[in-house]
Amino acid sequence: MTRRFFIFLLIALSAAGFFICCFNSTAATAGNAPALTPAAIFDELARQSGNPAAFARMITDNPEAWYARWYILNEAKKSIDTTYFIVDKDVFGMSFLGLLLKKAKEGVKVRLMMDARGSKDLSHKMMGQDYLQELLEVPGVEVKVYNPLSDNFIKMFGNLRHVVSSNHDKIIIVDNDYVMTGGRNIEMNYFVDPADFSRAYIDSDVILKGAAAAHELQKAFDEEFNSHEVFKVKRDLFGNWKSRAQELEFARRAMEAYISGMGLLNGSAIDKDYEKYIKELAQYKNLQSYNGYKPFNGDHEYPFIMLDKHSMKGPRNDITPGIGAMIRSAKSEIIIQNPYIVLTDEAMSALREANARGVKINIHTNSPMSTDSTATQVFFSDEWAKIMKELPNLRLFVCPGPQPLHSKVFVFDREVAVIGSYNMDPLSEQINSEIVSVIKAKNFALRLALRIFEAEKKSIEYKIEVMKNGEIKVINGPVNHSDPEKLEKLRKLKKLGFLRPLI
CATH class of the missing domain: 3.30.870.10 (Endonuclease Chain A)
Known part of the structure; x- marks a missing residue:
């Protein structure tokens, strides 16, 4: 019996008021409990x-949600698979890409996917793919965009849902060990303290550790990453007109230094355009406690499913x-x-x-x-x-x-x-x-x-x-x-x- 069929069967039987003997259910008691x-x-x-069982922690604190992502990505030795609805071009999105680029250069296999609508500033060919193409300069990197508008322009006249259909997943899988999912995208609003930004989101994530968790989430990632609804980003024939590698690396270094309590780097000394990342970080006074952070400390293994x-x-x-x-x-x-x-x-x-x-x-x-x-x-x-x-x-x-x-x-x-x-x-x-x-x-x-x-x-x-x-x-x-x-x-x-x- 497949999982999907089993769930539909549960709905049909519970809605009709039937009992399923294989659960050894006792008779319904007061309150007509099912x-x-x-x-x-x-x-x-x-x-x-x-x-399956895995170590698991819920994360509701915004800065910790960023620290947890930064930690597990830094721990990667073999592979990183990640997909997000939104990856923004702010200091969080750029340092995220910078960290992926660094790990790729260290020999880590990186597969990245983002949604065409949620991440339009990075995913559109004429707007931001230079940054994604910079990752492709390193062997072992694949980057895909889910459901680009160019693939659905004709279809939308028959069914508008073809245009709005998105990959809303938020997934990180590292070394078949660490996994993270939840509500947060890669953008400032999700990770800064509300004391630093009054419109910071209230959100929840879960981080799990163990091969079983990675295996279950890997299936979800692979099915979408290998689907026919994705556009594979390719290197420009002659490379980027302007290399973005230095910018991504600076964003990564600036983020690493700041969250570790080492203060702000001097961006203008390298390129005056980089100063924007320093100005962003300077606003987030409560994002400086990463040093010594570890996501698991005495946590328990729990039974889970994806x-x-x-x-x-x-x-x-x-x-x-x-x-x-x-x-x-x-x-x-x-x-x-x-x-x-x-x-x-x-x-x-x-x-x-x-x-x-x-x-x-x-x-x-x-x-x-x-x-x-x-x-x-x-x-x-x-x-x-x-x-x-x-x-x-x-x-x-x-x-x-x-x-x-x-x-x-x-x-x-x-x-x-x-x-x-x-x-x-x-x-x-x-x-x-x-x-x-x-x-x-x-x-x-x-x-x-x-x-x-x-x-x-x-x-x-x-x-x-x-x-x-x-x-x-x-x-x-x-x-x-x-x-x-x-x-x-x-x-x-x-x-x-x-x-x-x-x-």
């Missing part, structure tokens, strides 16, 4: 994967049915922290079933004042009260701003934790490529739940009252804390409701 549970679903999926999803251009989708099955089978509590709540029929159906059984549902998301996505807020601000009416057991919290929430995590029954790139919207469910790590451990899940509850203490709880005639009375909502101009903008944009399936 025979299946998220833990039982995890156990079966783990069994199919050989019951759930993968191709974009609409590929056949695999383990995530949507997997998370749907866990929502439907939750015994007592579902905690969701997600930046974009634009619920599809599938997601809403699963939540309704859980609510009908008395399962407590807790959602933490963005408000009009914190969001980085106006498009998703157009629909969320219009739909949140209706969602609460349909889900009486739901408690809904929103970030008040200015920090945007970008974390994509789920906690089921405080026993199964999910951390990855998957949003609660049509784009993730039906169009983009995504990846999540699922860990079954009560202490791990509890720590993740408590971190969400701490964030909710600084958030705003939306509340409604359903009147006897069925009408909704808003007790506390966007209008109570948001800028009227922003709300008016969202109201006007509701006319673009036909775009909801692409959001």
